[in-house]
Structures are given as C-alpha cells and as structure tokens.
Amino acid sequence: MVRSGRRVGGALGITHAVFRSPEDPARFGFIVSKAVGNAVTRNLVRRRLKSIAQRxxxxxxxxxxxxxxMLPASASASYTELEVEAHRALSKIRREAEAS
Incomplete structure (x- = not known):
C-alpha cells in the first residue's frame, strides 16, 4: 500500500492513498513511529488521526x-493543525485522481 498509489507529503506527515471501487467504504491506517515521541505522544497523535478519519x-x-x-513534527502539532494537513492531503489526492 505504501509503495503503490498516490502520495502527498506535508510538514507533519506523508499521506498514501489507493483508490478502490466507489461503493467500498473508506479505510484508514496510521504509522506513528518511535521517532515521533514516547508512547503517550504517539498514542495522542494516533487518537487525533482516528478522530479525523472518522469525520x-x-x-x-x-x-x-x-x-x-507521521513525521516527528506531528508530536507538537495541535488537533487543528493535523486536521488541516489531512484535509489538504486528501483534497490534493482527489484532485490528482480526477485529473488523470
């Protein structure tokens, strides 16, 4: 999955996406390595991303x-910053898919 599909980079993380059949539900995954911080920080970032994905x-x-x-900079990012970057990345991926 990470090696195929479309990829969009940002200051807080890199978003990878693969398109499937339009009637299939969306699926989200999260990679938050130890470079991001300790377990408490990594889980905070992951919980925020899960909430964004649910929305x-x-x-x-x-x-x-x-x-x-997620990149190490995501450890100090607020929920709003994560949400803005996720929306930006997903919008860019959708635009690129429509253009091709």
Missing part, C-alpha cells in the same frame, strides 16, 4: 484506502 467517513469519504505516515 472523513461521516462526511462521505468512500472508495479509498489511506495511510497517514
């Missing part, structure tokens, strides 16, 4: 597999 699903996101690979 995407509620808003109708479907037919895509997404993996967020």
């Amino acid at each position: 995407q699903i509620v808003e109708g996101c479907a037919g895509i597999d997404v993996v967020f690979r």
Whole structure:
C-alpha cells in the first residue's frame, strides 16, 4: 500500500492513498513511529488521526484506502493543525485522481 498509489507529503506527515471501487467504504491506517515521541505522544497523535478519519467517513469519504505516515513534527502539532494537513492531503489526492 505504501509503495503503490498516490502520495502527498506535508510538514507533519506523508499521506498514501489507493483508490478502490466507489461503493467500498473508506479505510484508514496510521504509522506513528518511535521517532515521533514516547508512547503517550504517539498514542495522542494516533487518537487525533482516528478522530479525523472518522469525520472523513461521516462526511462521505468512500472508495479509498489511506495511510497517514507521521513525521516527528506531528508530536507538537495541535488537533487543528493535523486536521488541516489531512484535509489538504486528501483534497490534493482527489484532485490528482480526477485529473488523470
């Protein structure tokens, strides 16, 4: 998954996506390595990303597999900063898919 599909980089993480059938539900995965911080910090980042992913699903996101690979800068990012970057990355991936 991480080696195929579309990839968008950002200051807080790298987003990988593979498109599937539009009627399939969206699936999200998270890679938060030890470089991000201790277990408490990594779990905080992961919980925030899970909440962001849940919002995407509620808003109708479907037919895509997404993996967020977080960089060490994500440890000090607020929820809002993570959300803005995730929305930006997903929007860019969708635009690139529509263009091709």
